[in-house]
Amino acid sequence: MSDYKVDLTNCDKEPIHIPGKVQAHGFLVAVDSKCIITYLSENISSFLPLKAKDLLGNDLKVLEQVLLPGETPGLINQMLQLGKHAKNFETINPYRIDVGNLSYNLIMSQIANFYMLEFEPTSSATEIDIQKTIGRSVTEMLSGKQLKHLLNNAAEQIKTLIGYDRVMIYKFSDDGHGEVVAEVKEDHLDPFLGLHYPASDIPKQARELYKINLTRIIADVNAEASPILTLPNNGEAHALDLTHSTLRAVSPIHIQYLKNMGVASSFSISLMYRDELWGLIACHNYSPRFINYKAREASKLIGQIISSALEFKQDEELLARSEDYKAAYDSLSRQLRKSGSVSSIITEQNSTILDVCDATGAVLVFEDQVIKLGQTPNDEQLKELNAWLKRNMQDRVFHTHQLPELHSQAKEYSDVASGLLACTLSKEMGELMMWFKPEQITTINWAGNPDKPAEIDEHGQLILSPRKSFDVWSQTVKNTSDRWTREEIATVLKLREDVVYAINRQANEIRTLNEKLKQAYEELDTFSFTISHDLRTPLSTIKNYSELLLESNTSLDDDARRILKKVIGGADKLNFLIKEVLNYSRVGRAEMEYTQIDMGKLLKDIKSDLVVALNVPNLEFSLGDTPPLLGDRTMIAQVFANLLNNAVKYSAKSNPPTVKVSGKEVNNEIVYEVSDNGVGIDLNYYNRIFDLFKRMDNVRTYEGTGVGLAIVKRIIEKHNARIWVESELGVGTIFYVAFRKSGNGSA
Amino acid sequence: MGAPDILYIEDNEDFIDVVERAIGQINGGKTKLHVIEDGTLALNTLDTLVENKVKPRLILIDLNLPGLSGLDLLRKIKETPALRYVPALIFSTSDNPVDIRTSLEYGANAFVTKPMGYNNVVKCLNSISDFWLNTISVA
Structure with missing residues (x-):
């Protein structure tokens, strides 16, 4: 057993537009520009008393003598010339020809240098007053306000028009798979509504043909197709391109596919949206049912009307949704052009970043803040996600509708953030905006297993064969959100x-x-x-x-x-x-000049000056450890002069006044404390003692300007150092100053 | 014109008065003080003295002066060969380290901050005269 797996796209390569055969319900003749019959379907002899070999290579007139014995020879050629000059045959087609008691519709078309003449019965399973039916159908269809109603009405009208057992409307999604979005059927049939069909059911080149031929009939899947004959030219024969042929035979794979579904006749009408195939109106009949050219043209007209309505309705629905987003965006954009904090503009106003798209959560990571709106992962998860994005985001914007598939940690929060749309503000700073869409645990009901199985033929070759089972095959899609x-x-x-x-x-x-x-x-x-x-x-x-x-x-x-x-x-x-x-x-x-300061000497000098200046002879002064400080000498001296001056001054009335100074290293800082047993500071004033000209009520009787501590604070700030105070009224005060041990700490 | 002991360049009348009184109180009132209230005028006076081959024993200069600023006057003095070695002190209200450093860079022999109060002025001038007039030797 070979491991080779047939790629489903292989059937893309099957050349279906040159199958070399036509469907059995009509016959085909192709003439070259000189009206010489160059191609002919073999089954002509079952319609006319003619043999293929008598016609090939002969002038078209030979055929005309049989088809139109009463007419002047050359009539068909005249019509061909007419169509050639008008560049299409729409106004001429179909031309009715009666032969004996049978009548045919002649449908003409041009492909390269050949003219195709296709003859098919005029008799149809459905005989209706097309004018009247279409007029009514259009009115009915367009009465639906929503797209859904429009499609349902359309299916209804088509079913009335052609009388098929089942009329479905297929909608193709981006990945090419189809979903039945509307269906009208005979009661006894199982519904296909809501079923999904894998993209491979309608291969790419089939889609291209659906864009060219807006209707397509497969009259009877069980009828044997008739080969197209031609004369070799210099020993070579070229197949005729049947792109524009209405009789074109059907790919055997597709025939098998329809047979597996039990379908005998199939008819489809293309639905176009902005020049792309939006979907199909697919009609199935479980017994052979041929509908003639006129009925097909009427259906085509309905298809075109739906297509244009589709354009209108779809645009309208898209527009309504995007209007809201646009309004939110415009409001944000306007606000951003004014002044104000960026983060509050986009997260705190009436319109936030959450309103600019169809998201259920949004996050702004900006200036060391993480602002969350709506449903989002938690802070921890966001941090991790942000780091992942920083590593993996190549562009300014990143989006996925399957985040947990790309980033396994995201499985923890797949419920709120299976869809992620991220947009960097500053990559270096890790600043960005994110939007989230929740997980849509959707169950897709496939019409049969979408993995079209490959089978091995009698020669041991792998061959593609369409699905035999159309039993509903469900697939649950996790870790996936709506697409952005x-x-x-x-x-x-x-x-x-x-x-x-x-x-x-x-x-x-x-x-x-x-x-x-x-x-x-x-x-x-x-x-x-x-x-x-x-x-x-x-x-x-x-x-x-x-x-x-x-x-x-x-x-x-x-x-x-x-x-x-x-x-x-x-x-x-x-x-x-x-x-x-x-x-x-x-x-x-002042300019700062950092030096290593001998604090022992500096403090002793200050102390002796103070004792003289303040006249406190009974002062008990104790000096503990004096580790050196790194700072501006003059300024540091000012700091300690002020602190010691205060300590001595406010304890002068204690008995005896006691002032202690010592320093120690704590966590890479040198912390000095200056303590006294003085009057103390009221707790309520702690915050204000460093303000300029601020003096406490309990020291009114002491000399002072209220500038000293303000100077201290200013110097401390210049050194990027810290100062704080502990105090109790009537007990004493301890001032602490902490300087960084190494480096000046200035930014 | 004879040279004074001290040439004092100052524009504040009050302070001139105070200094004159204080000088009268020291050295037994024998110190000859000549005051000029304008920088340019001071330079002219000095030029005249130089022409007469005499010079003051000490020059006191205030920083803020009309005409020529104290610092410019100081530079001119230090650029004049005959006056270069005459002690020239800046005598100013300022105690701004920047002013002090600049003055010394311009060649001041000393920077003296004017003291507050008459008693302090007397003390200050007494010690100035003690040192610059009575202690040092001049070239």
Whole structure:
């Protein structure tokens, strides 16, 4: 047994348009441009008292003498010339010829340099008033508002028109398989409605012929086809191309297929949508039933009317759906052109990204945020999916209706996300938009096993044979969602352009704003520096002259002296304040110079200065470990001077004032703590102690400007360090400062 | 025209007054102080002194001056061979490190921040005069 499996597409290669045979219910004659009979179907002798060999190679007139004895010879040739000039034979066909008590429809057509004359009976199983029937049919058909009704009505009308046992409307899907979407049948027959037929049932080249010949009749599957004869030319004979032939014999495979179904006659009408084969009206009769040219033309007309209605209805339905998506897209696009946060525009407004296509879930991954809308996988799953997409997405957009088949982890959430449409915003940042369609666990009812079995013939060759069983064969399709339409993908790509544009514009806006802020900061620093500086000159005049007056004027009484001292005291306070503000603004302006700082020495120096300045002789000062810090020496000195100054100052009234300073390494940070047993800080003020000019109620009696801790905070921030505080009123305060051990940490 | 001990270039009348009074109180009131209120004028005066082959023993310069700025005046002085070795101090309200560094780069012999209060001014000028007039040797 060979492992070779017959590819179902093999039957695509069977040359069915040149079968060399015609169906038995009529006969064919083909003449060349000189009206010499070149091809002839053998069965002519069963219709006319003529032998094929007497006609081949002779002028058409020989045939005319038998067919049209009363007419002037050359009539058929005249009609052929007429059709040749009109470039079609539609107005001439059919030409009725009576021979004895039989009458024939002559159907003429041209193929390459030959003219085909096909003769078929005029008698038909159905004799109807075509005009009247069609008029009524069209009205009935088009009364249906929806596509479904239109198709049902059409099937009904066709059945009335041709009287076949079963009339089905087939719709082809993208992958070529067909589904029966409408059916009208005799009551005793099993319904085929809803059944699916594999693509291989109607091979590709058969579809092409359906596009050319809009109707096709197979009059009797059991009648033996008649071979077409020709004379060899230089020892070679070429088969006649039967593309346009109405009598064209049927592929033996298809005959077998119909026989297996029990069908005796088959008639089909093509349904076209935008020049493509949308479907077929397939009519089956279980006993031979021939319908004549006129009835077929009437059916064709109905098919064409449905086709144009189809175009209209299908467009209408597509339009209605896409209108909503388009409205949502337009609204988003409009919003994105205005300012505002991109993520809130596309996820929080009336219209969100969930509304731009037929999705049940959408996710935006943007700026370290994952925003989920509708039904989506969970955060963990999304993270994993995003990583997978980052590895595998080649293009800006990726879509599948079978995600779990491509990415096995997605099986966990196949229920919500069998369909994925992803669109990158920034590949490097892993930012993207995703849409999800849920799993459609659909059961497809195939008419028989769609895998057309190959059989082995008596020579041991594999041959294709059509399915013998048409029992319903169900297939459950999992891990699959509805497909993404071209419109959906196009909309998503359009939206992507808008979002990326908005992101870029906002990035620029933020950059500009940042520049402005920086400039404003610099101006403020310059301003406070200048103003403080300029304040000092008149201030020193006040102080200088007050002191001069006090020094040089011995005639002043005690009260005047006290008043002058108040003036001097005020000037000193103001001077100190100005100095602090200058220091504060200087932190903003100063260039940082990082060095390794010997903290032991620095702290001892600060302490001895403080003891003198603040006059706290009974201060108990303890210095623990002093690991070095990496920072700007001047600034770090300012930080500790301020912290120690506060510690000493606010504990001055404790007995004895105790201040402890020590540092240690914690998790790659050097953390210093400065603790005192002073007045403490009210918990409610923790957040505000670092604000400029902010002083707590319980320290009103202590000297201070409210600038010190603001300076500390500013320096700490410049060093990318941290500061925090623990305190209890009346017990004491501990300030902690934590500096990174290595590197300056500045961005 | 005889050369003063101290040539002081300053435009703030109040401070000139304070400094004049303070100078009167130190060194037994014998220190000769000459004050000029404009940078350009100061340069002219110095030129005249140089022509007469005399020079002040110490120059005090304020930073913000009309005419020629304190720093420009300082550079001109340090570019004049006859004056190059005369101690020239910047005497300013500023204690901005940037100002201090720039002044020293321009060739100031020292940067002194004006103290607050008359008593401090006296103290400050006393020590300046102690050092620059009475301690050091000049070329």
